Amino acid sequence: MLSPKNYQDYPAALRQLYQELDGAPQVFRGERDARPLIGLSANYNASGSCIARAYTESIIQAGGLPVLIPLTTDIEVLRRYAAQIDGLLLSGGDDLLPAYLGEDPIPTLGEVNPERDRSELLLVAEAVRRNVPILGICRGHQLLATAFCGGMYQDIYAQLPNAQGHNPQIPKTLPAHQVCLQGDSVLARVLGLQDGDAIQVNSIHHQAVSRVPKSFRVTALAADGVIEAMEAYPEKSILSVQWHPEQMAYAGDVLQQKLFAHLVSEATLFAQAKAVHRSVIVLDSHVDTPMHFTPDFDLRQRGNTLVDLPKMEEGLVDVSVMVAYLPQRERDDDSLRQATNYAVDKLESIRRLTFAHPDIATVATTVEEIRRAKELGLRVIVPAIENGYAIGKDISNVARFGEMGVCYITLCHNGDNDLCDSARKSKQEHGGLSDLGREVVREMNRQGIMVDVSHAAPTTVRDVLSISTAPIIASHSSARALCDHPRNLTDEDALAIAERGGVVQVCLYAGFICEQEEAASVVMAADHIDHFVRLLGIEHVGIGSDFDGDGELIGCRGSNDLIRLTVELLRRGYTTTQLRLLWGENFLRVMETAKAQSKCQ
CATH class of the missing domain: 3.20.20.140 (Metal-dependent hydrolases)
Structure with a gap:
């Protein structure tokens, strides 16, 4: 099947597609050179589990192999995903259920998806137990704070005085506001910057982390005090940001692409470690x-x-x-x-x-x-x-x-x-x-x-x-x-x-x-x-x-x-x-x- 000698019998468009495939260089990779498997938490709409292309392309450009983890609350399935992936990207999406914060909802709480919250919290727990490197983005940043008993604003505009606009009507591929790096952090080293340096980012959120969990530390702040990034090093290989780097990275922003390169680099080491332990x-x-x-x-x-x-x-x-x-x-x-x-x-x-x-x-x-x-x-x-x-x-x-x-x-x-x-x-x-x-x-x-x-x-x-x-x-x-x-x-x-x-x-x-x-x-x-x-x-x-x-x-x-x-x-x-x-x-x-x-x- 699919042998070049049979292509002449195929429709022209199909024949051209398979000839393009055969002509692409085939790379033979050793175990230590293999691309790591990066799981992506799925968004959810009427059609089912889905993810914006900017996430997957940013992972591919960084050298990883993205795989979508569909929304499920089957613990055994989530456990198997956590055991197979080499890195995990927690994507953006709906608000988080306040019950997981030990709070009642406030009037300005947005739309929540309790099934997604349950699925992703279980996935994070399994991934963390196995020490899978994690990058959280927007909701993923908030999810990590929730998973480890940090604090959250259900709505910054109702709960944080003088909150700036965190959903500017500016294309998400363009910078919209500044965040300032805090301390000697992995985030600063990944970006090639240092304490006090400012970078341009773009956001779309109204919830935010109000208090980082134990073992995490703040690594970036917005001008209004919103916690824009946190990390758990050296306790765990976890880094998260409130802004959306994927759209800017997909559009060619080299600085934002470094976040995905970091996740892929950590996942590559983790994949090698798993291979060592198995052998x-x-x-x-x-x-x-x-x-x-x-x-x-x-x-x-x-x-x-x-x-x-x-x-x-x-x-x-x-x-x-x-x-x-x-x-x-x-x-x-x-x-x-x-x-x-x-x-x-x-x-x-x-x-x-x-x-x-x-x-x-x-x-x-x-x-x-x-x-x-x-x-x-x-x-x-x-x-x-x-x-x-x-x-x-x-x-x-x-x-x-x-x-x-x-x-x-x-x-x-x-x-x-x-x-x-x-x-x-x-x-x-x-x-x-x-x-x-x-x-x-x-x-x-x-x-x-x-x-x-x-x-x-x-x-x-x-x-x-x-x-x-x-x-x-x-x-x-x-x-x-x-x-x-x-x-x-x-x-x-x-x-x-x-x-x-x-x-x-x-x-x-x-x-x-x-x-x-x-x-x-x-x-x-x-x-x-x-x-x-x-x-x-x-x-x-x-x-x-x-x-x-x-x-x-x-x-x-x-x-x-x-x-x-x-x-x-x-x-x-x-x-x-x-x-x-x-x-x-x-x-x-x-x-x-x-x-x-x-x-x-």
């Missing part, structure tokens, strides 16, 4: 989720924990190493027995809650099982123990935990135990490892359980390295050179771990990333990764979030957000090969080596 094993080496398990906890239910199966799916995370965490308590015989029983209970809970959903998740205890699960599309939970306090003084517990599938044991937590000295709350009673601790390390080697030195004092780290026959790990530790915290590793200790074949997994706990915890972000976490990669080599670095144990950063607040770290690393030039090592293969190498060496003992 490599993405492993988070330390999460404390089991400490939040309750009798009715369900891993399949999206809940308040930072890690669950829906969040792993949204972030395309394959493996979470879930630890049975034990805070350091008293060390008398009864307390030690309770600690061991508590660890056993948590390990059994990990298996029970995971095996409750065999269609989507499994427990793995070997590298081979992890790889097989990845091939089958299953999320993987790997059990571990945080704090050798669980062992007590009974070395046989090491083998017992090994039989339960524990892949590593963190020797201590905050405070010394019977095995070793801790990096914090320590009296340095052992000067590193105790005699029992030395025996435990040797037994862990025999059982093929990795020795984890996160939380351990420097003296403990050095003692472990002097006696362990297998490479060791720091399951969740960051760089002391960048953040002077006693829980972080010095360059000297990190090098010693790497020189013996081990791996340092960068922790995403704010206080270990930046001394000003409130400022710690996913960008700074990438700085720690960069530091260790330069110092140790890419083969000795990984990521252990510490989610649900206080690990959380601006821009990375759960398993679904780990893909934002991949985006940041791609932005810095990391390759798929490097990310494959960083995201899992380095940890798996040490895990496999520990198992292999145990068979030789």
Whole structure:
């Protein structure tokens, strides 16, 4: 069908059309060069879902592939769209239903479309959970404010004194009024401008954002104080404007076209990040989720924990190493027995809650099982123990935990135990490892359980390295050179771990990333990764979030957000090969080596 040899039988107009198609150069694109798929929220009229051509053409000119997302309130359909698109453009349109603002309508409220409001709010929620880059325009700007509990004017002319005309009778392809950029913003950098610069825009609206939501900031204002732009960086890749850039961009305005180029650029990186996550094993080496398990906890239910199966799916995370965490308590015989029983209970809970959903998740205890699960599309939970306090003084517990599938044991937590000295709350009673601790390390080697030195004092780290026959790990530790915290590793200790074949997994706990915890972000976490990669080599670095144990950063607040770290690393030039090592293969190498060496003992 449609072969050139048959064209002579076609009507002239059809033949000419197909010959034009055949004559157009065919571009063969690699995965990293492919145009990103940009979803556009649809307007709605009597004929159904529709969109102005200026939106689609602006996306095409910027290098994206636009796809219209029709109006629907089917959550599963919207969820599938959010999973497939690489970027989202929220278009203009009707007023928003005041109920979503917690308000009653005022007399001058315009026409609303409750079905569209519901559809787009659901779409935004799903897209944000998956970290899809978003550009909001006019109503889309207002929709974002509504979605994140910001404030809105239902009608600026009724509610904002001295409001200027925001619907001038000037062709929308021409500039109509000024907006002034505010602060050092992504918007200013995208436009190639700076704080205080003014640009010419064109608008058509009577509603406006009155208060930006938490995590957003104002980046442009009109002369009457109307918030003309806001952004959520570095929390999310979201930028929105009150004006209509698409008509001016379609007419050839280079400055306005930069907004669409930015969306396409962010979407391209996000598409690459998704491709990486789908092709490599993405492993988070330390999460404390089991400490939040309750009798009715369900891993399949999206809940308040930072890690669950829906969040792993949204972030395309394959493996979470879930630890049975034990805070350091008293060390008398009864307390030690309770600690061991508590660890056993948590390990059994990990298996029970995971095996409750065999269609989507499994427990793995070997590298081979992890790889097989990845091939089958299953999320993987790997059990571990945080704090050798669980062992007590009974070395046989090491083998017992090994039989339960524990892949590593963190020797201590905050405070010394019977095995070793801790990096914090320590009296340095052992000067590193105790005699029992030395025996435990040797037994862990025999059982093929990795020795984890996160939380351990420097003296403990050095003692472990002097006696362990297998490479060791720091399951969740960051760089002391960048953040002077006693829980972080010095360059000297990190090098010693790497020189013996081990791996340092960068922790995403704010206080270990930046001394000003409130400022710690996913960008700074990438700085720690960069530091260790330069110092140790890419083969000795990984990521252990510490989610649900206080690990959380601006821009990375759960398993679904780990893909934002991949985006940041791609932005810095990391390759798929490097990310494959960083995201899992380095940890798996040490895990496999520990198992292999145990068979030789």
